[in-house]
Amino acid sequence: MMKIKQFEFNPFPVNCYLVFDDTKQAALIDAGMWTEKEEEELARYIEQHDLTLSCLLNTHMHFDHCMDNAFIFQKYGLRTTAHTRDEFFVQNIALQAAQFNIKLRRDPQEIGSYINEGDEIHFGNTTLKALHVPGHSPGSIVYYCEKEAVIFSGDVIFKRSVGRADLPGGDFHTLIKGIKEKLLPLPDETVIYPGHGPKTTIGEEKRYNMYLI
Numbered sequence: 347m348m349k350i351k352q353f354e355f356n357p358f359p360v361n362c363y364l365v366f367d368d369t370k371q372a373a374l375i376d377a378g379m380w381t382e383k384e385e386e387e388l389a390r391y392i393e394q395h396d397l398t399l400s401c402l403l404n405t406h407m408h409f410d411h412c413m414d415n416a417f418i419f420q421k422y423g424l425r426t427t428a429h430t431r432d433e434f435f436v437q438n439i440a441l442q443a444a445q446f447n448i449k450l451r452r453d454p455q456e457i458g459s460y461i462n463e464g465d466e467i468h469f470g471n472t473t474l475k476a477l478h479v480p481g482h483s484p485g486s487i488v489y490y491c492e493k494e495a496v497i498f499s500g501d502v503i504f505k506r507s508v509g510r511a512d513l514p515g516g517d518f519h520t521l522i523k524g525i526k527e528k529l530l531p532l533p534d535e536t537v538i539y540p541g542h543g544p545k546t547t548i549g550e551e552k553r554y555n556m557y558l559i
């Protein structure tokens with residue numbers, strides 16, 4: 347049985363998900379911790395639940411979702427997994443943050459391994475499959491757990507909304523096309539855990555999301 351612990355980190359705020367199962371192997375999806383207090387909150391949860399963090403995954407490489415990848419490397423020895431087409435964001439992470447008047451505490455961290463459409467991530471008894479849905483960023487990945495009927499959608503789709511497409515490498519048409527082709531065909535009951543805001547389901551968004559109707 348999969349467990350999902352949602353954290354809201356940094357001023358944006360970003361939903362970061364710690365996903366684990368009975369084996370106590372865990373994956374962190376997006377590392378958006380900004381303050382020391384947020385880092386402690388994550389580390390304490392991992393410790394108190396006796397979890398082993400076995401991978402760090404990024405939905406995409408906008409700074410608010412990966413600003414603390416360096417902390418995860420320092421504390422747990424893990425480098426992130428992300429799509430190669432988002433690699434260009436890594437070098438200008440401080441600049442991206444500065445545009446929003448945010449000063450980062452840690453240096454950017456290189457991507458450790460690349461993930462692409464159809465790739466699978468395994469930890470414990472859990473399998474997450476990568477769906478590449480560009481348009482918000484060129485390398486946006488949605489992580490899909492078919493067995494549990496959940497997706498972690500990053501900034502691709504939100505409750506009643508979709509990601510912005512006006513950032514570097516973004517394209518609105520590509521985003522909508524990708525959502526319609528790869529996400530909407532998933533079973534209606536599939537729960538969407540987005541990078542910002544409340545969760546929703548595929549069925550609800552098919553009916554009520556004005557960008558997709």
Ligand SMILES: [Zn+2]
Pocket residue numbers: 406408482483501
């Ligand atoms: Zn983003």
Ligand SMILES: [Zn+2]
Pocket residue numbers: 360408410411501541542
């Ligand atoms: Zn975001």
